[in-house]
Amino acid sequence: MYAKNIRKVYDTGKVAVDNLSIGIGNGEVFGLLGVNGAGKTTTFKMLCGEHSPTNGSLNICGKDVIT
8 A cells, every 4th residue: 555645635725634655565554643633534534535635646455546
């Protein structure tokens, strides 16, 4: 899984995630930590396809999450 320069800006202009890049290998476990309002939930919603990122690319198991 990789996320490259993902960014999410809501219609209100609020930036929830700003240029996040991460790579996680097959079989690896990871944790996403941060303070309230850091963009953790938005990041997972983009990874699951619930929200589309404003910019960037997401790939899980060789499949583009955005398309």
